Amino acid sequence: MTKEKRMRLLQNLGILTLSLISLYYINELFSQQLAIFRTAVNSIVVPFGIALFISYLVEPIMRLLDRHFKLHNQLLKVVIVFVVMLVVGGVFLYFVGIIIYEQAVSFIQNDWPGIVDWVNQTIENNPEIEEGYNAIRDYISLEQAQPVLINAVNVVRGIGSFVVIIVLIPVFLFFLLKEKQTVFEGIVSVLPKKYKSHVRELGIRANDVIQNYFNGRFLVMFIMSIALTIMFMAFGFNFQRSLFFGFTLGFLDIIPYIGGFIGLLLPVLYSFTVQDELLLGEWTFLGLIAANAVIQAIQANILQPYIMGKEVNLHPLLVLTSFIFFGALFGLAGVILAIPITGIIKASAQYFKELQEEAQEKTKKTTKKQTQS
Numbered sequence: 001m002t003k004e005k006r007m008r009l010l011q012n013l014g015i016l017t018l019s020l021i022s023l024y025y026i027n028e029l030f031s032q033q034l035a036i037f038r039t040a041v042n043s044i045v046v047p048f049g050i051a052l053f054i055s056y057l058v059e060p061i062m063r064l065l066d067r068h069f070k071l072h073n074q075l076l077k078v079v080i081v082f083v084v085m086l087v088v089g090g091v092f093l094y095f096v097g098i099i100i101y102e103q104a105v106s107f108i109q110n111d112w113p114g115i116v117d118w119v120n121q122t123i124e125n126n127p128e129i130e131e132g133y134n135a136i137r138d139y140i141s142l143e144q145a146q147p148v149l150i151n152a153v154n155v156v157r158g159i160g161s162f163v164v165i166i167v168l169i170p171v172f173l174f175f176l177l178k179e180k181q182t183v184f185e186g187i188v189s190v191l192p193k194k195y196k197s198h199v200r201e202l203g204i205r206a207n208d209v210i211q212n213y214f215n216g217r218f219l220v221m222f223i224m225s226i227a228l229t230i231m232f233m234a235f236g237f238n239f240q241r242s243l244f245f246g247f248t249l250g251f252l253d254i255i256p257y258i259g260g261f262i263g264l265l266l267p268v269l270y271s272f273t274v275q276d277e278l279l280l281g282e283w284t285f286l287g288l289i290a291a292n293a294v295i296q297a298i299q300a301n302i303l304q305p306y307i308m309g310k311e312v313n314l315h316p317l318l319v320l321t322s323f324i325f326f327g328a329l330f331g332l333a334g335v336i337l338a339i340p341i342t343g344i345i346k347a348s349a350q351y352f353k354e355l356q357e358e359a360q361e362k363t364k365k366t367t368k369k370q371t372q373s
Helices: 003-030 033-065 074-125 127-137 142-158 158-187 193-234 239-252 261-262 265-273 283-306 317-332 332-372
Strands: none
Touching: 003 033, 003 283, 033 074, 033 158, 033 193, 033 317, 033 332, 074 142, 074 158, 074 239, 074 265, 127 261, 193 283, 193 332, 239 261, 239 265, 261 265, 265 283, 317 332
């Protein structure tokens, strides 16, 4: 590394360090104002992020209407998409959604107390576990529980915000489907001329990465939900409970690596309370863990690469890191927008790398011509 590069690296590290220190003290000095600002931003970003996610899911329908049905009226296409969404969503809710909701309520009201009783009995019958449990319980106090109670109050207060979000989602979705390209071109038009081509190319690439990821991930989640539902039925769970556990695990599969295994915790605990009715009895939990591991491996190594393709190339570890980082930084809005932001960063890095390689290639050709002459 040359002296000039070392100096540039030290300068960048110094700027980064000063920026982080500045952000820390700004947060300390203006914590209340920043909290109000985050709440205001989340009230807009959350419904916008959900609408953006849905817009990518229904984009193939828009393309189908445009290419195969030669329908070029944007407003009419948006209306057709909304009608299709209402019909498909209504059918899903009627046949599957109601079952999942009823099973969730039944699980909380009827099965959860049984799971708690089983856990308490297990702790009481095993002195080693009880000793560890008591040691952990000693650290739990009312002062530590107070933030949880405050959060619960905030959740109750946020019901109004939730209603606003539900109302804003279709509004944002309508304008994203109808005016997304127009808005993007409007942003590009106000930029300096020398940056327009770069921004336009970055927008196209980022849009393709995010589009392919969301569509592929949604399809993988749906297939995983069906496969996991069948898995639970094979182990002896009834159809309704299998559907509830299967779709819960399928939805949590959006979180790479850990989502599927976190979701498996509930059915494993539930299996201990109804082990006499299940295929492997008291060993059902081992069967569930093993079968889930096999399905997750098939999904990661065969299903996901085949459906999502190499062009997406968002590594699961990168996705998990982006969920954690942007979620910690921006809360729920960060979790929702983690993939779009990561897609934009990835597309930008690839594009600037290509520009750098092109510049180096041009420099080599110029140097070669000068040498020959």
